[in-house]
Amino acid sequence: MAITLSERAAQHVSAFLAKRGKGLGVRLGVKTTGCSGMAYKLEFVDVANDDEDIVFESHGVKVFTDAKSLAYLDGTELDYTKEGLNEGFKFNNPNVKNECGCGESFQV
Amino acid sequence: MALLQIAEPGMSAAPHQHRLAVGIDLGTTNSLVATVRSGSAVCLPDEAGRTLLPSVVRYLADGDTAVGYAAQAEQSRDPANTIVSVKRFMGRGLADLSNLAREPYRFVDAPGMVQLVTRAGTKSPVEVSADILRALKARAEASLGGELTGAVITVPAYFDDAQRQATKDAAKLAGLNVLRLLNEPTAAAIAYGLDNGAEGVYVVYDLGGGTFDVSILKLSRGVFEVLATSGDSALGGDDFDHRIYCWALEQAKLSGLTPHDTRLLLTRAREAKEALTEHAETRFTALLSDGQAVDLTLTQAEFHAISKTLVDKTITPVRKALRDAKIGVDDVKGVVMVGGATRMPQVQRAVGDFFGQTPLTNLDPDKVVALGAAMQANVLAGNKRDDDWLLLDVIPLSLGLETMGGLTEKIIPRNSTIPIARAQEFTTYKDGQTAMAIHVLQGERELVADCRSLARFTLRGIPPMVAGAARIRVTFQVDADGLLSVTAREQSSGVEAHIEVKPSYGLSDDEISRMLTDSIEHVHDDIAARRLREAVVDAEALIDATNNALAADADLLSDAEREAIDAALAAAVAAIAGSEAARVNAATAALNQATEAFAARRMDRNIQRALKGHNISEL
Numbered sequence: 001m002a003i004t005l006s007e008r009a010a011q012h013v014s015a016f017l018a019k020r021g022k023g024l025g026v027r028l029g030v031k032t033t034g035c036s037g038m039a040y041k042l043e044f045v046d047v048a049n050d051d052e053d054i055v056f057e058s059h060g061v062k063v064f065t066d067a068k069s070l071a072y073l074d075g076t077e078l079d080y081t082k083e084g085l086n087e088g089f090k091f092n093n094p095n096v097k098n099e100c101g102c103g104e105s106f107q108v
Numbered sequence: 109m110a111l112l113q114i115a116e117p118g119m120s121a122a123p124h125q126h127r128l129a130v131g132i133d134l135g136t137t138n139s140l141v142a143t144v145r146s147g148s149a150v151c152l153p154d155e156a157g158r159t160l161l162p163s164v165v166r167y168l169a170d171g172d173t174a175v176g177y178a179a180q181a182e183q184s185r186d187p188a189n190t191i192v193s194v195k196r197f198m199g200r201g202l203a204d205l206s207n208l209a210r211e212p213y214r215f216v217d218a219p220g221m222v223q224l225v226t227r228a229g230t231k232s233p234v235e236v237s238a239d240i241l242r243a244l245k246a247r248a249e250a251s252l253g254g255e256l257t258g259a260v261i262t263v264p265a266y267f268d269d270a271q272r273q274a275t276k277d278a279a280k281l282a283g284l285n286v287l288r289l290l291n292e293p294t295a296a297a298i299a300y301g302l303d304n305g306a307e308g309v310y311v312v313y314d315l316g317g318g319t320f321d322v323s324i325l326k327l328s329r330g331v332f333e334v335l336a337t338s339g340d341s342a343l344g345g346d347d348f349d350h351r352i353y354c355w356a357l358e359q360a361k362l363s364g365l366t367p368h369d370t371r372l373l374l375t376r377a378r379e380a381k382e383a384l385t386e387h388a389e390t391r392f393t394a395l396l397s398d399g400q401a402v403d404l405t406l407t408q409a410e411f412h413a414i415s416k417t418l419v420d421k422t423i424t425p426v427r428k429a430l431r432d433a434k435i436g437v438d439d440v441k442g443v444v445m446v447g448g449a450t451r452m453p454q455v456q457r458a459v460g461d462f463f464g465q466t467p468l469t470n471l472d473p474d475k476v477v478a479l480g481a482a483m484q485a486n487v488l489a490g491n492k493r494d495d496d497w498l499l500l501d502v503i504p505l506s507l508g509l510e511t512m513g514g515l516t517e518k519i520i521p522r523n524s525t526i527p528i529a530r531a532q533e534f535t536t537y538k539d540g541q542t543a544m545a546i547h548v549l550q551g552e553r554e555l556v557a558d559c560r561s562l563a564r565f566t567l568r569g570i571p572p573m574v575a576g577a578a579r580i581r582v583t584f585q586v587d588a589d590g591l592l593s594v595t596a597r598e599q600s601s602g603v604e605a606h607i608e609v610k611p612s613y614g615l616s617d618d619e620i621s622r623m624l625t626d627s628i629e630h631v632h633d634d635i636a637a638r639r640l641r642e643a644v645v646d647a648e649a650l651i652d653a654t655n656n657a658l659a660a661d662a663d664l665l666s667d668a669e670r671e672a673i674d675a676a677l678a679a680a681v682a683a684i685a686g687s688e689a690a691r692v693n694a695a696t697a698a699l700n701q702a703t704e705a706f707a708a709r710r711m712d713r714n715i716q717r718a719l720k721g722h723n724i725s726e727l
Contacts, residue, residue: 042114042115043114043117085153085247089113
């Protein structure tokens with residue numbers, strides 16, 4: 001069971017954390033919401049939740065998640081891409097069977 | 109698939125609910141748009157990777173509009189339809205502008221603001237600015253992959269209500285939701301995080317391409333107050349280019365240049381200036397149209413020598429601003445450098461020497477205003493937690509309204525933090541009065557004539573009542589952008605009238621400071637004038653009431669009593685024609701005394717009338 005970052009994603013997360021001046025790493029999760037049932041959560045982590053957190057390390061960056069989210073995210077690679085002028089993070093999640101047009105919300 | 113950004117802990121947006129907000133630096137020469145992405149403020153580049161958008165709009169023959177570099181490239185070929193530096197005309201009437209003869213545009217005077225005649229029709233500066241904002245909005249939406257929730261747009265600290273309103277109108281026209289307007293120096297201070305730092309006085313030194321502004325900001329309890337601004341609207345980085353250009357002409361003994369050669373040499377001059385920021389010396393080479401080759405070497409020391417007078421020229425407004433703010437150099441906690449021209453080492457050194465401290469230069473001086481605006485937009489759009497800061501501004505001049513006798517009643521005092529709402533109750537002055545004129549004023553003086561009139565409106569439909577019985581609540585509300593709306597409401601009937609103040613002409617910073625100094629200089633005259641006016645208003649009310657009473661119940665008086673009242677009336681009328689408050693007050697008191705018995709008898713008669721036909725048991 002694991003969640004990984006692509007090298008580019010790891011570089012960007014590190015840079016953002018450095019600019020922000022604080023933070024332990026990045027938290028990936030799922031919320032039950034959105035037009036297709038579930039939605040991704042992507043947040044900075046300032047305080048770890050030792051009881052529930054499952055922590056991976058990928059290219060030197062700490063990736064936080066919880067057991068419930070991991071069930072839906074196992075095998076996911078977080079990538080950083082550019083599309084035209086837009087740039088940002090992208091979840092490459094092998095568990096997804098269906099997603100809404102924008103990909104912000106998905107079903108497994 | 110949508111691309112995600114990292115949110116603050118616990119602030120992840122629901123799908124399709126991202127609150128995309130940007131900061132926009134709508135500059136005279138260049139404009140920028142910035143946003144906060146994954147916790148950091150960044151300026152958004154165009155397809156070619158350029159973050160600056162020249163503030164140039166060209167109206168093309170085919171009906172299209174070009175904005176930015178494309179428009180700038182055609183400026184010399186199509187000057188009449190290529191609008192540059194439109195910010196100078198925002199909220200300005202023809203009478204406010206000087207040196208119009210030097211502009212290539214055809215101006216039309218319109219109420220409130222000049223308009224420019226182009227091949228696409230008559231354009232107001234608001235429309236031209238909207239075209240620039242539209243280009244920035246399109247860039248932001250392409251970069252962020254969604255519609256914008258809102259934008260923070262920066263304006264110079266000295267912008268008055270008319271110029272701010274014009275900026276807001278331009279944003280509305282471009283389809284932008286303005287979260288608020290922010291003063292440029294305040295935005296720069298935010299970008300440096302000074303709002304989270306120590307309270308105190310900060311100086312923002314902004315040397316742009318063609319303008320120089322200096323602002324003195326005071327930070328207390330997270331609020332930035334603009335203490336003073338000064339500057340030179342015809343001094344900037346371009347003047348430094350021109351010094352190098354003149355030096356080159358002299359060194360290479362050039363004369364009779366073609367316009368093309370002049371442009372070429374000015375471009376080379378700018379490149380030399382930029383090179384000397386990093387290097388001790390630079391080569392200055394050009395091949396002129398007549399085949400002559402220019403090959404010179406310019407050292408940093410020489411450049412500093414030929415531009416020294418320009419650098420010195422910026423210090424004069426700095427001194428003036430400090431003097432206006434009554435601040436000494438030692439009181440300054442920090443100095444923020446804004447504008448590309450502040451990259452020049454000699455400018456940084458001169459400012460550092462003057463203030464005795466190293467100015468803040470680690471952020472890109474071209475971007476710092478836009479970055480600060482983006483950080484503010486991010487907070488206002490709700491992407492940060494509540495415990496983070498929310499920055500406030502203050503209003504520069506008191507707001508109030510006219511009361512009887514041409515007196516000003518201040519509702520919101522100057523330096524109040526905005527947004528703010530204040531209400532006060534007023535009443536009618538005459539019996540049966542059914543309407544009330546509300547005259548909204550701005551300024552510190554006691555008399556209406558010495559303040560600036562912002563708007564007038566009338567509350568109608570007040571139910572007829574005796575003077576003083578109606579309760580009219582007047583509410584002044586200033587929103588986060590410093591724009592005023594006034595509501596008057598009669599409490600018993602609920603009739604209401606409302607106005608949004610869009611002043612047709614604004615005030616310059618000079619006028620604001622003149623109005624403030626006037627109010628201090630004239631404080632004694634003003635108080636005397638106020639006393640007189642108040643006395644006259646009281647006297648007039650009593651004369652009015654006496655006349656009404658005489659018309660109704662004169663039969664209650666003996667001839668002698670009537671004569672005494674008439675004499676007191678005449679004395680009061682004579683006194684209000686004079687200019688002594690004491691005499692007016694004495695005449696009012698005399699008239700009051702002369703009518704005392706009469707008033708008592710009228711009261712008895714009215715009570716008898718009211719009781720007639722009623723049983724005592726009914727009461």
